[in-house]
Amino acid sequence: MDLKCKKMNCKFNNSCACMSKAININKLCECATFEKSNNLDKKQHQDISRDMFEVAPEIHPFRHNKNLSIECSAECLFNEHGICKANGISVMNGKNSGVCITNIEP
Numbered sequence: 557m558d559l560k561c562k563k564m565n566c567k568f569n570n571s572c573a574c575m576s577k578a579i580n581i582n583k584l585c586e587c588a589t590f591e592k593s594n595n596l597d598k599k600q601h602q603d604i605s606r607d608m609f610e611v612a613p614e615i616h617p618f619r620h621n622k623n624l625s626i627e628c629s630a631e632c633l634f635n636e637h638g639i640c641k642a643n644g645i646s647v648m649n650g651k652n653s654g655v656c657i658t659n660i661e662p
C-alpha cells in the first residue's frame with residue numbers, strides 16, 4: 557500500500573508517510589486514526605495560513621508500507637467488505653483530520 561498523507565500535524569506522519577500499522581477511514585472519508593501531535597518536528601510544519609503559500613513538504617523516501625491495513629466505512633469502489641483494496645491512497649489535509657481523496661463512488 558502506497559499511502560501519501562499531507563496531514564502533517566498527525567503524530568503518525570513522517571514526511572508524508574504514515575507510520576501507523578493500521579488506519580481507519582470513516583464514512584466521510586476522514587482518517588479516524590489521526591491524532592494531533594503536540595511535538596512537531598520542524599520538517600512537519602506546513603502552516604499555509606501564516607506563510608500564505610504552500611511549502612512543498614519533504615517526502616519520505618520510502619512510503620510503501622506493505623503491512624498497512626486500512627479499514628474503511630466509506631462508499632467506494634475500492635472498499636471490499638470494509639477493507640481498502642486500492643494499490644495506494646492519497647490523504648489530504650482536511651480541517652479536522654486527513655481526508656482520503658482516492659475515494660471513487662461506486
Ligand code: SF4
Nearest residue numbers: 561566569574587654
Ligand atoms: S492522518 Fe491518518 S493517514 Fe495521515 S498520518 Fe495520520 S494516521 Fe496516517
Ligand code: SF4
Nearest residue numbers: 628632635640656659
Ligand atoms: S480509497 Fe476508498 S476504500 Fe480506500 S480508504 Fe479511500 S475511501 Fe476507503
